[in-house]
Amino acid sequence: MTSVPIQTRVSASIWRALEERSSTSGQSIAHIVQMALAEALDVEHQTIFQVSTSGAIVQGLYQGCVTVADLRRHGDVGLGTFEDLDGEMILIDGRCYQARSDGQVVEAPDDALTPFASVVNFAPDSEGEVEGVTSLDDLDSRLDGLRTSKNGIVSFRITGHFQAMHVRAACRTPSGVDLVTATSAQSLFEYHDVPGTLVGFWSPEYTQAISIAGYHLHFISDDRTKGGHVLDLNAEHLHVEVNDVNDVRLAIPETTAFLEADLTGDHSEALDVAERHVRGQ
8 A cells, every 4th residue: 555645724713723733742744644554544554463372373373363354454454374384375455365385476366355454545654765674674673763652553564675585384184183283284485686575563472462473474476476474585676664553353263163262371482483483494
């Protein structure tokens, strides 16, 4: 989704109110106007819609509970996986793609199910450029400088030409197999000199019982033939769009497995292994 400039005339009283709100809140006038328009038009701007929890996925609860069609009603940018952990989801420009373990990328049908996903109606609050990115860890540190708070959830859309892109795609796995075990057999792919886009989120540590704390990014190439969960990368120049999130809506699965699962405990170590470690073939 790209930002579209608009011009309009407002009364002096509305302009004074906008200036006062901007002064007291620290938000730009453009941001305030965008929020007001989203509320008036019933658009879930700055709202993240998430299916299930990270703790449930760690335990191997891969039953699908929300359709792709429902996801696309809540956002046009996001990521996740598919029923039975069947590959990686990339939602971009309102279209949903599945990066499969055989290396193919296909557009997911509206009736496909997801056990875990996060989506937003992406509208950038700020933009920035980063140069000479040597690794995923390096990109993470650069993105830290573009975030305005250590306590807010942030969504990202990052475009550029990647000298190297290392991704994984989870292999289809039956429910009940924990995520660390399931991703030990994930498919790994490395691409070179490929233009594309990263979509994803940064979530603070206090959300780790529900979200994947830290950075979580998926990649898709411009020609929509390559994609997956990002493990490492290299790029000379990237354009970063940042969308702050201030509202979280959680779809709780109504499956028996989810309702009876013990979701207590700290899953951060297991998530770190499953999401960031290079394992598989």
